[in-house]
Amino acid sequence: MSGAPFLGVLGGMGPLASAQFMLRLTLLTPAERDQDHLPALLWSDPRIPDRTAARLAGGEDPLPWLLRGIAGLEAAGCGAIAIPCNTAHGWYEAMQAATPLPILHIVDAAAEDLARQGVASGRVGLLATAGTLAMRLYQPRLEARGYSVITPDEAEMRELVSPGIALVKANRVAEAYAPLAEAATRLKARGAAAVVLGCTEIPLGIQAGPSAEIGLPLVDTIDALALASLRWAGK
């Protein structure tokens, strides 16, 4: 009754994205029966204060809540931690300093997925929360790998991306498609060779419509982090 350690999943940010992460982690696993799958523990705490509000508007600090989840996952016997929320990675260094467990970084997972999809360098678009953009979570890590990053302008964030994310958090995924697809299409028009969906709500909205019509490789950061988790587990 021992064996491989659990993958710890710090979630609830939002809860739909972390449930989808568990679903995709399962579907992406080569498996013939239950026992071939990865043991995983999902700490889904949707009460964790909003990450973008904390960074941009003086909202409540999420770090104590994040550290509580990490301590809980560590106490339960996890061997690594995945966090299916891009914006929460703004607190990555503080979280990693608080635990000996490796925390798989979602931006590295996204970069590995760009390469897997054949986009090895050049200009890529990034759709993300205002918090993730303000913290520049993606730029240093992607630029170190030879990419340049373009992002929506302030009006596009206000009119397209932020409302699209909010619709997913309110369970209105079908309505989220149009504004998010429009934002991706504008990045394509500005020369992006691929678009990273750098907020885990965004793929849920994009998949609710005819996303193939956007006509670009899209990096789903839920899938990218699930694939990184399977690599950690040797699957």
Next chain:
Amino acid sequence: MSGAPFLGVLGGMGPLASAQFMLRLTLLTPAERDQDHLPALLWSDPRIPDRTAARLAGGEDPLPWLLRGIAGLEAAGCGAIAIPCNTAHGWYEAMQAATPLPILHIVDAAAEDLARQGVASGRVGLLATAGTLAMRLYQPRLEARGYSVITPDEAEMRELVSPGIALVKANRVAEAYAPLAEAATRLKARGAAAVVLGCTEIPLGIQAGPSAEIGLPLVDTIDALALASLRWAGK
């Protein structure tokens, strides 16, 4: 940073069903933002020995694994436990005896969903694992509420239901539809006014095809248990 206790979810049986439970729990919650959702902790351990094999074929006893999960959920501060696996409820009394936390019974949740769908009494069909049928998990609880229960015969279990469940556990949900829908249709022909999908893999297969064509109320035990969990949380 305190507040409502977590819902504990003892899962991994199978992992796709427990991920789907988390997704449905989220989508069935009236919510406008992350913070309106239920905090939940999913203990997904797909290594828990097969419940049907344990009951019918002398396979390894899952009870120590189930109790380890319950102890982990209790230690992490959960306030109640939901188990999105029907067959595991064959060990319900031993699990409930081991914890002061209430364990929401999936058969009671299914009965409440029959009533919600307007089926208040009479003959209902049950699709489930051979283990659940052998343990008669449904009959006493449904008969006490005025239902009579009909089930597939041995050939239907061998040729339709058991293969359908195995296909879902191997991530082959689309192929699972035909045999499972055929089994449901045969119960309808024998007079069932509704069919309880009494194994959490079965709704995943049934939803992969045109299930409305079956032409009967279907009780999805994943949704039924999610609704019971939301009632527990006062949502």
